[in-house]
Amino acid sequence: xxIVQLENVAKAxxxxxxxxxxxxxxxxxxxxxxxxxxxTQDEEHRRAFREILLTTPEVAEIVSGVIFYDxxxxxxxxxxxxxxxxxxxxxxxxxxKVDEGLVDLPGFPGEKVSKGLDSLPERIAKYAAAGAQxxxxxxxxxxxxxxxTDACIAANAFVLARYARICQEAGVVPxxxxxxxxxxxxxxxxxxxxxxxxxxxxxxxxxxxxxxFPGAILKTGMVLPGKNSGIPVDETDVADRTVHTLRAxxxxxxxxxxxxxxxxxxxxxxxxxxxxAQRGPxxxxxxxxxxxxxxxxxxxxxxxxxxxxxxxxxxFAHQLKVARASRSGExxxxxxGDDFVSHSQDM
Ligand code: 13P
Numbered sequence: 110x111x112i113v114q115l116e117n118v119a120k121a122x123x124x125x126x127x128x129x130x131x132x133x134x135x136x137x138x139x140x141x142x143x144x145x146x147x148x149t150q151d152e153e154h155r156r157a158f159r160e161i162l163l164t165t166p167e168v169a170e171i172v173s174g175v176i177f178y179d180x181x182x183x184x185x186x187x188x189x190x191x192x193x194x195x196x197x198x199x200x201x202x203x204x205x206k207v208d209e210g211l212v213d214l215p216g217f218p219g220e221k222v223s224k225g226l227d228s229l230p231e232r233i234a235k236y237a238a239a240g241a242q243x244x245x246x247x248x249x250x251x252x253x254x255x256x257x258t259d260a261c262i263a264a265n266a267f268v269l270a271r272y273a274r275i276c277q278e279a280g281v282v283p284x285x286x287x288x289x290x291x292x293x294x295x296x297x298x299x300x301x302x303x304x305x306x307x308x309x310x311x312x313x314x315x316x317x318x319x320x321x322f323p324g325a326i327l328k329t330g331m332v333l334p335g336k337n338s339g340i341p342v343d344e345t346d347v348a349d350r351t352v353h354t355l356r357a358x359x360x361x362x363x364x365x366x367x368x369x370x371x372x373x374x375x376x377x378x379x380x381x382x383x384x385x386a387q388r389g390p391x392x393x394x395x396x397x398x399x400x401x402x403x404x405x406x407x408x409x410x411x412x413x414x415x416x417x418x419x420x421x422x423x424x425f426a427h428q429l430k431v432a433r434a435s436r437s438g439e440x441x442x443x444x445x446g447d448d449f450v451s452h453s454q455d456m
Contacts, residue, residue: 110277110278110279110280110321110324111280112321112323112324114280115277115280115282115323115325115364116324116364118202118242118243118282118324119243119282119323119325119326119364119365120364120365121173121202122173122174122243122282122364122365122367122396123173123364123365123366123367123393123395123396124173124394125394125437126171126433126437127171127172127173127396127433127436128171128172128173128367128398128399128432128436129172129173129175129176129204129367129396129398130162130168130172130174130398130399130400130403131176131245131369131398131400131403132159132162132163132175132176132177132178132181132400133176133177133178133204133205133206133245133400134400135178135206135210136152136155136178136180139155139158139178140155142405142408143155143158143408143412146408146409146412146413147412148408148411148412148415152180155180155181156181156184157415158408158411159181160186160187161407161411161421161422161425162404162407163186163196164195164422165422165426165429166422166426167429167430168196168199168201168429169199169200169201171429171430171432171433172201172429173201173396174201174203174204174242174243175196175201175202175203175204176205176206176243176245176284176398177192177193177203177204177205177206177241178205178206179205179206182203182205182236182239182241193239193240193241194240197240202242202243203240203242204241204242204243204244204245205236205241205243205244206244206246206247207225207229207233207236207245207246207272208223208224208225208245208246208248208272209223209224209225210223210224210225211223211224211249212224214260214261214264217256217258217261219253219256220251220256220257220258220261221248221249221251221261222248222261222264222265222268223246223247223248223249223265225246226268226271226275230275233275233276233279236281237279237280237281241281242281242282243276243281243282243284243326244272244276244281244282244283244284245283245286245328246268246269246283246284246285246286247286247288247328248265248268248269248286248287248288249265250262250265250287250289250290250303251290251292251293252289252299252300252303252335253293253295257303257307259306259310262307263310263314265287265307265311266287266307266310266311266313266314266315267314269285269286269287269311269315270311270315270317270320273318273325274318274319274320277320277321277324282324282325282326282364283320283325284326284327284328284367284398285311285315285325285326285327285328286327286328286369287307287308287311287329288328288329288330288369288371289303289307289329290371291330291335291371291372291373292335292337292372293335293336293337293338294335294338294339295334295335295338296334296335296340297332297333297334297346297347297350300332300333300334300335300350301353301354304329304332304354304358305354305358308327308329308354308355308358308359309358312358312360322362322363322364323362323364324364325363325364326363326365326366326367327359327363327366327367328367328368328369328398329355329366329367329368329369330368330369330371331347331368331373331381331382332347332350332351332354333347333371333381336372342373342377344380344381344383345384347381347384347385348384348387351381351385352385352388352391356391356392359393361392363393364393364394365393365394365395365396366391366395367396367397367398368382368385368395368396368397368398368399370397370399370400370401370402370403371401373402375401375402375403375405375431378399378401378402379402379431379432379435379440380435380440382397382432382435382436383434383435383438383440384438386435386436386437386438386439389438396436397432397435397436399432402432403425403428403429403432406424406428407421407424407425407428410424
């Protein structure tokens with residue numbers, strides 16, 4: 110593995126003023142989101158919507174990298190150019206989601222582990238040869254009655270750590286994503302203690318499996334009260350808890366920290382990121398890696414006006430500008446994103 114190259118890619122992904130576009134919804138998840146707004150659920154509509162996002166001019170300025178799903182990674186735009194090459198030419202780093210989704214953890218009702226590790230060395234070599242410079246693997250931790258268990262946290266940490274080292278062997282920067290789900294009735298205190306435990310376990314496993322920290326990135330949720338808890342989300346509290354937890358439990362030599370939006374409204378996801386950024390400087394480059402908070406207002410418009418590419422792209426440009434402002438702690442109240450709530454949690 111080329112350590113310098115890994116570190117440089119990690120740094121570029123979290124460079125000042127930039128952030129990551131997560132466009133790696135599996136076909137099933139993309140279809141669910143399309144179904145919610147009555148868009149035809151087929152490959153051509155998924156391709157067309159992603160083409161609108163990727164060809165928005167502001168992407169080259171604001172997006173450091175795009176996480177692709179396998180289907181899009183091999184697809185071309187209307188001009189016949191491969192999406193990933195189109196992005197790379199504009200200085201936007203192509204990345205790839207490589208976990209193959211969630212399966213039940215036998216013996217642990219309600220808990221999941223991500224699959225796909227056995228075939229990963231072959232798959233990552235193929236993606237790297239085709240231009241992927243980073244990858245993402247998502248694990249899910251659910252907060253509920255007597256869960257998460259230590260066994261579930263350890264199983265997911267083991268898989269994430271092995272995935273990360275396999276990526277680095279192939280010259281690809283791993284984004285490790287142990288997503289503590291926003292769904293649930295838990296308090297912010299519970300989310301904070303679970304997140305702390307997950308991060309401690311994850312980085313211990315990554316040390317054991319010899320992951321080079323400056324060439325790896327953490328993708329995490331914010332510390333929030335559960336979506337169904339009835340507890341209002343207060344950005345000061347979210348930012349204080351999130352910054353405190355990350356500083357205490359994430360190695361300071363890690364290559365970067367990025368956030369998922371996790372089913373928060375666009376407004377919440379940007380306002381919270383803004384408050385987190387204002388508590389800097391942080392030990393790592395810290396930015397967004399959003400799917401729903403960036404895309405949902407665009408999808409909502411496109412669903413009704415599918416021939417209005419200009420309109421859809423101007424909404425996406427607005428989302429990107431709000432994202433850029435919020436990751437720098439410079440978001441003005443009037444630039445809050447559209448308050449669009451998405452319900453589907455799967456990727
Ligand atoms: P959301 O921003 O919609 O949570 O998606 C980001 C992601 O990559 C989740 O795995």
